[in-house]
Amino acid sequence: MAVSAGIDELLERVRAGYERVEPREAYEAARAGGALLVDIRYAALRDRDGLVPGALVVERNELEWRLDPRGSHRLPEATSHDLRIVVICNEGYASSLAAESLHRLGLHRATDLVGGFQAWREAGLPVVSAPA
Numbered sequence: 001m002a003v004s005a006g007i008d009e010l011l012e013r014v015r016a017g018y019e020r021v022e023p024r025e026a027y028e029a030a031r032a033g034g035a036l037l038v039d040i041r042y043a044a045l046r047d048r049d050g051l052v053p054g055a056l057v058v059e060r061n062e063l064e065w066r067l068d069p070r071g072s073h074r075l076p077e078a079t080s081h082d083l084r085i086v087v088i089c090n091e092g093y094a095s096s097l098a099a100e101s102l103h104r105l106g107l108h109r110a111t112d113l114v115g116g117f118q119a120w121r122e123a124g125l126p127v128v129s130a131p132a
Contacts, residue, residue: 011093014100020114023123026086030054035084036077038067040098041117045090050127052088052120063087063098068105084109092116 005013021029029035037055039046040063051057056077058066065073069080077083085107089095095112102110113120121127 011096014096017103018099018111020092020096021086021111022114023120023125026088026113026120027123027125029084029086035086037086037088038063039088039117040095041088041090045117046130049090049117049121050129052117053126053128055088060089060094060098064101064105067102067107069107081106082109083107085111087112088120089113089116091118 026035026037030037037052039052039055039057040060041049042059046057056075058075062073065071066075067078067083067085068074069078069083071078085099085102087095087098087102087110089098089112092113092115095116099110099112115122
């Protein structure tokens, strides 16, 4: 019986398939219109910690359906397989797996934020309160 890779090995393999971005790079790319920031954190974390201004909030369980440019449930922002998407989770783990899933859909420029929302906030980048 073959032994499956653990999560650490899986993350290492997944992350080797694309270049991750640091918070400042993601911020600048989004400001310049060169990247779509997508926040996949669940509501309780968004309520507790706030939001990245301008980020599209998409629950993780809806991500592929909302961002597939050919999908019947896609969001208006899902315009092309060439779209640069930066997935943001809380600490930069779940977002790596999400970015890899987007690659499987042909979104070859999808990546994720190193350190997630927590790194964004620690870098002093803008954060706004979640609407009540």
